[in-house]
Amino acid sequence: MSAQQSSIQGIQRAATAALHEHWVLFLVEGVVLLVLGATAVVLPPIATLAVTILFGWLFLVSGIVGLVTTFWMRQAPGFWWSLLSAALGIIVGAMLLASPVTGALSLTLVLIAFFLIEGAVSIMFALDHRRELSGQWGWMLMSGIIDLILAVMIFAGLPSTAAWAVGLLVGINMIFGGTALIAMALHARKAT
Numbered sequence: 001m002s003a004q005q006s007s008i009q010g011i012q013r014a015a016t017a018a019l020h021e022h023w024v025l026f027l028v029e030g031v032v033l034l035v036l037g038a039t040a041v042v043l044p045p046i047a048t049l050a051v052t053i054l055f056g057w058l059f060l061v062s063g064i065v066g067l068v069t070t071f072w073m074r075q076a077p078g079f080w081w082s083l084l085s086a087a088l089g090i091i092v093g094a095m096l097l098a099s100p101v102t103g104a105l106s107l108t109l110v111l112i113a114f115f116l117i118e119g120a121v122s123i124m125f126a127l128d129h130r131r132e133l134s135g136q137w138g139w140m141l142m143s144g145i146i147d148l149i150l151a152v153m154i155f156a157g158l159p160s161t162a163a164w165a166v167g168l169l170v171g172i173n174m175i176f177g178g179t180a181l182i183a184m185a186l187h188a189r190k191a192t
Helices: 003-021 023-042 044-072 079-098 100-128 134-156 165-190
Strands: none
Touching (some): 003 023, 003 165, 023 044, 044 100, 044 165, 100 134
16 A cells, blocks of 8 residues: 555544544534525525625625725735725625615626526536546536526526525525535444
8 A cells, every 4th residue: 555545544534533523513513504594495585685795794894804905015016906806895795785685686697697607618518528428428418408497597587586596596505515414424423
């Protein structure tokens, strides 16, 4: 066995031991994510507003921190670009916080663009890897087609889809993430 394989096995054993030791924390986190995700799925407009407000604060705080650090290091190269980036963060954050409903519409448009691009890229990836992925390339193709269908459905329902699309998708993501953490925690509980 090579030193590299031995090192990798040592890291895997350490990770397994750490997971076993803290499985309850992963379980609690998974349950919390599952409950929050289910709440977001049941109440997607509230989740959409919450996500929009969270993004607003993230942009605003990062813009303010960027502005302070830019002026603190005004002799560094790229001062004007850093200043522009900080100002953009502050403006976007303030806009999202001042009008979260309009901000939800903007986030939904970004979501539509993401699904369109991700769908097209996934389809091209699948078609490009037909030979290498043999029978499995169809799954990637289907994923890309579903992304395109989601983009069209959300776009066709605008502006009403802006009220629920972001919240629903965040909720679904949280449910899957919580379920994965719960499964991992229950498996880690048994590990020795």
